[in-house]
Amino acid sequence: MTDARISRIRTEVESRTAELVDLLESFVRIPSENPPGSHLREAQKWIGGRLTEYAIPFESHPTSRTDTNHAVITGTVGSGDRHLYLHGHYDVVPAFSVAQFEPEIREGCVFGRGTSDMKSGLVAMLLAAVIHRDLGGAGRVRLVYVPDEETGGADGAGRMSELGLIETAGCVGAIVGEPGYPDIWYAARGAFTVRVTVTGRSAHVGLHYTGENAFEHAHDIVARLLTWRDTVATRMTSFRIEPEAARSSIVLIGGTSGGGTNFNIVPDRFSFTIDRRPNPDEDYDEARSELLDLLDSFRSDHDLSVEILQDARPASAPADAALLRSVQDSVAVIAERDAPLSMCPGCLETRVYSQHGIPAVAYGPGPSSAMHAPDEHVPITNLVEACAVYAAVLGDLLGYAAD
Numbered sequence: 001m002t003d004a005r006i007s008r009i010r011t012e013v014e015s016r017t018a019e020l021v022d023l024l025e026s027f028v029r030i031p032s033e034n035p036p037g038s039h040l041r042e043a044q045k046w047i048g049g050r051l052t053e054y055a056i057p058f059e060s061h062p063t064s065r066t067d068t069n070h071a072v073i074t075g076t077v078g079s080g081d082r083h084l085y086l087h088g089h090y091d092v093v094p095a096f097s098v099a100q101f102e103p104e105i106r107e108g109c110v111f112g113r114g115t116s117d118m119k120s121g122l123v124a125m126l127l128a129a130v131i132h133r134d135l136g137g138a139g140r141v142r143l144v145y146v147p148d149e150e151t152g153g154a155d156g157a158g159r160m161s162e163l164g165l166i167e168t169a170g171c172v173g174a175i176v177g178e179p180g181y182p183d184i185w186y187a188a189r190g191a192f193t194v195r196v197t198v199t200g201r202s203a204h205v206g207l208h209y210t211g212e213n214a215f216e217h218a219h220d221i222v223a224r225l226l227t228w229r230d231t232v233a234t235r236m237t238s239f240r241i242e243p244e245a246a247r248s249s250i251v252l253i254g255g256t257s258g259g260g261t262n263f264n265i266v267p268d269r270f271s272f273t274i275d276r277r278p279n280p281d282e283d284y285d286e287a288r289s290e291l292l293d294l295l296d297s298f299r300s301d302h303d304l305s306v307e308i309l310q311d312a313r314p315a316s317a318p319a320d321a322a323l324l325r326s327v328q329d330s331v332a333v334i335a336e337r338d339a340p341l342s343m344c345p346g347c348l349e350t351r352v353y354s355q356h357g358i359p360a361v362a363y364g365p366g367p368s369s370a371m372h373a374p375d376e377h378v379p380i381t382n383l384v385e386a387c388a389v390y391a392a393v394l395g396d397l398l399g400y401a402a403d
């Protein structure tokens with residue numbers, strides 16, 4: 001990209017800073033908390049309203065499995081075969097107080113729920129697409145707004161593939177606007193989460209010998225799982241992540257647990273969760289069956305059932321993908337800083353694209369330290385940087401009609 005084009009983008013984005021902030025504030029005022037998944041329709045209406053305002057054609061695709069509130073909205077800017085996805089979620093984690101839905105500007109930041117994760121990413125993407133178009137950009141920018149990310153994506157991004165919303169031909173990449181600042185996340189772990197319920201037989205404490213204590217059975221199962229957990233933890237990823245301790249493959253046992261009805265009754269049920277997070281360089285299917293087979297092997301001594309709560313594949317982009325270079329170079333020229341490529345410690349919806357062989361990264365304005373926090377915020381300079389970087393990547397990978 002020429003210096004002249006970069007400086008046009010910069011000037012354009014800087015002159016629209018107030019517009020970016022206004023958009024973010026009005027989006028944050030919609031309390032699209034998930035769980036429980038409230039105000040989704042209001043958020044969809046807001047998105048549709050903004051797309052209409054900026055003359056961007058869009059479609060709404062229902063994605064609920066059980067209700068009618070979820071929808072993935074896709075907007076398209078421009079035409080041609082070459083296209084790039086700009087993807088983000090419009091649900092936010094529950095607020096610590098309703099005050100988080102009344103955005104506040106101080107110390108050069110916008111505070112409020114979703115300012116970092118990730119309504120800031122969505123508004124920066126929207127204006128970047130508009131700027132790309134207005135500067136004579138070529139190709140198609142595909143804006144994707146999904147619900148349900150904060151609870152696993154089964155009613156959102158998880159449905160995109162089956163609904164035919166991923167077009168691989170001509171696709172140059174996908175950027176997800178998650179709050180990874182200052183890093184660019186080029187890989188993410190998978191998540192295979194189950195709830196194990198151990199069944200016994202209840203009895204009054206005085207007649208305990210007629211019962212079967214589900215808690216004691218669970219105790220034995222957990223002891224065996226902990227030994228396995230320690231073995232899994234010796235598997236280190238070769239993707240870049242800090243600190244060293246973060247490289248281990250993960251098993252979290254007992255994130256939630258409970259059972260029994262009272263202290264004087266032998267518990268007939270005890271359940272606990274196992275959250276397995278395979279590294280992107282592990283075989284996800286193998287990791288999945290390893291856990292299920294292990295649980296199966298306990299059935300000879302214990303009565304247990306297993307419910308799958310989350311089943312999300314890992315994601316990674318090839319280190320030499322043009323998209324990675326483009327995002328990194330754009331950050332370098334726009335913000336004059338080196339953005340490290342690293343692995344996200346959590347899950348990313350980049351998986352939806354990388355499963356189809358589309359290079360995908362997460363890069364967004366939100367600082368990773370501020371997401372989900374009671375003082376969630378985004379520096380306005382980050383918002384401006386991200387919008388300009390998205391526009392520069394669009395120009396770099398989709399080109400300009402005049403070229």
Ligand SMILES: [Zn+2]
Pocket residue numbers: 089117118149178179
């Ligand atoms: Zn997020």
